[in-house]
Amino acid sequence: MPKIAILAGEASGDLIGSQLMGHLNKKIKNVKFVGVGGPLMKKEG
Structure with missing residues (x-):
């Protein structure tokens, strides 16, 4: 998992x-995101 x-x-x-x-969610299976963002990024995962 990337x-x-x-x-x-x-x-x-x-x-x-x-x-x-x-x-990236559409292109890469089982991708995991980490980091710091706002409400829009939180909504994406």
Whole structure:
């Protein structure tokens, strides 16, 4: 299972991070995310 760390310190980073997570969830099976973000990233996993 791949593990990817993403850090976002502001609202625009949260948006971009959540979009990236959404795309990666579709492309990679069983991907796990760790890091710091906001509500949008939390919603993606």
